Amino acid sequence: MRKKILFFSTLYYPQIIGGAERIAQFLAEGLLESQYEPVVITTKDKNAIDQSATEEEYVNKVKVYRLNLENIYYPFRYNDIPSKLQKLIWHVRDIENRKMGKKIRALLDREKPALVCTHNLTGFSDVVWKIVKQRHLPLVHILHDYYQLCPKSTMYNNRVCNGQCMICKLFSIRKKMFSANVDAVVGVSKFVLSKHLELGYFKKTRVKSVIYNAIKLQDEVVSNSSFVVGGKLKLGYIGGLLASKGIEVLLQAVNNVANERIEVFIAGRAEDSYLRYLKETYFADNVHYLGFIKPEDFFKQIDILVVPSIWNEPLATVIIEALFYLKPVIGSNVGGTPELIEDGSTGVLVKPNDVASLTRAISNFVQDPSLIVAMQAGIIEKRKLFSLQEFIVKYVNLFDSFFTT
Numbered sequence: 435m436r437k438k439i440l441f442f443s444t445l446y447y448p449q450i451i452g453g454a455e456r457i458a459q460f461l462a463e464g465l466l467e468s469q470y471e472p473v474v475i476t477t478k479d480k481n482a483i484d485q486s487a488t489e490e491e492y493v494n495k496v497k498v499y500r501l502n503l504e505n506i507y508y509p510f511r512y513n514d515i516p517s518k519l520q521k522l523i524w525h526v527r528d529i530e531n532r533k534m535g536k537k538i539r540a541l542l543d544r545e546k547p548a549l550v551c552t553h554n555l556t557g558f559s560d561v562v563w564k565i566v567k568q569r570h571l572p573l574v575h576i577l578h579d580y581y582q583l584c585p586k587s588t589m590y591n592n593r594v595c596n597g598q599c600m601i602c603k604l605f606s607i608r609k610k611m612f613s614a615n616v617d618a619v620v621g622v623s624k625f626v627l628s629k630h631l632e633l634g635y636f637k638k639t640r641v642k643s644v645i646y647n648a649i650k651l652q653d654e655v656v657s658n659s660s661f662v663v664g665g666k667l668k669l670g671y672i673g674g675l676l677a678s679k680g681i682e683v684l685l686q687a688v689n690n691v692a693n694e695r696i697e698v699f700i701a702g703r704a705e706d707s708y709l710r711y712l713k714e715t716y717f718a719d720n721v722h723y724l725g726f727i728k729p730e731d732f733f734k735q736i737d738i739l740v741v742p743s744i745w746n747e748p749l750a751t752v753i754i755e756a757l758f759y760l761k762p763v764i765g766s767n768v769g770g771t772p773e774l775i776e777d778g779s780t781g782v783l784v785k786p787n788d789v790a791s792l793t794r795a796i797s798n799f800v801q802d803p804s805l806i807v808a809m810q811a812g813i814i815e816k817r818k819l820f821s822l823q824e825f826i827v828k829y830v831n832l833f834d835s836f837f838t839t
Contacts, residue, residue, distance in 0.1 A: 438470070442558055576645075617640055670761075671740050673701075781809065
């Protein structure tokens with residue numbers, strides 16, 4: 435008989451903002467052919483039109499429950515900007531969201547899982563961990579970000595936070611306490627796991643491991659570049675358009691390179707006001723804003739991916755995706771990014787928030803585009819670490835460890 439695993443993920447397909455919800459989908463769907471039966475619990479906007487409090491559906495054969503997020507606003511709408519007071523109230527409620535807890539208890543009673551695995555918990559709150567352990571169920575948590583350490587989940591406040599400020603410590607007291615309920619914690623990078631452990635989280639957790647993310651491609655990749663000798667070098671950026679992601683560092687660096695030598699394709703969503711600011715401040719004929727676009731369509735348009743993050747990004751899944759599309763990556767030497775890029779072999783590491791460093795890296799590719807092809811062998815070797823099949827096997831082995839005697 436198949437054992438049921440209940441997954442909690444703040445967002446789930448087709449609600450895709452970042453890599454975490456895509457990884458949640460890949461893992462759940464990857465278990466369909468295993469001895470485990472995946473069931474996903476996610477959130478939705480309770481103010482959306484024509485929606486019941488709890489929706490049940492099947493997404494690619496995976497049962498998914500969508501629960502109204504019980505707080506004063508839904509935090510995943512780009513152009514709804516709450517006031518400071520609203521944010522404070524939201525985060526206070528999110529410390530231990532009892533309304534969500536009631537719904538969680540009902541679904542645990544209904545589904546009766548053998549194990550619970552949590553991804554991002556924004557909106558659910560870590561009350562999930564408390565409830566699960568009251569039922570003496572094995573509990574696995576996957577660290578995709580810094581939600582347990584910082585209300586913003588980023589440890590970034592106009593600068594990189596190397597430790598927790600007083601506000602973060604106050605908001606995280608119960609999260610730190612609840613982390614003792616976790617039986618296994620998985621970091622998507624060595625960096626994000628080490629950051630939590632060094633700050634005293636998961637002290638009683640038996641299993642502490644790193645499992646890198648993997649990706650699932652829509653198409654077979656047969657070529658690494660569309661670059662034409664004598665043509666323009668095509669740079670690409672995909673993700674949220676945020677200052678912490680270094681989008682302005684990229685645009686400033688692009689302005690330092692001859693317009694006729696490069697084209698830049700920027701994909702992703704932004705608040706309307708910030709997008710207007712970017713377009714007005716860094717206007718150039720060779721910069722193209724694509725909005726939201728499927729990765730498979732985006733990567734076909736570029737030669738090189740640029741990930742200019744300023745914050746300590748735990749693991750930029752888009753870099754893994756670039757490797758599978760055989761694209762070199764220019765990335766900031768922060769967070770989990772150095773674990774993904776072999777400097778000089780699969781891409782180039784640059785100083786974070788350093789326009790001159792990024793300009794040099796771009797210029798080197800412009801002056802010698804043969805580097806793109808030269809890196810192909812290193813890229814093919816590196817991407818073996820991120821096989822989807824091996825990714826599923828590692829998680830199955832982890833889940834198995836709770837049921838073997």
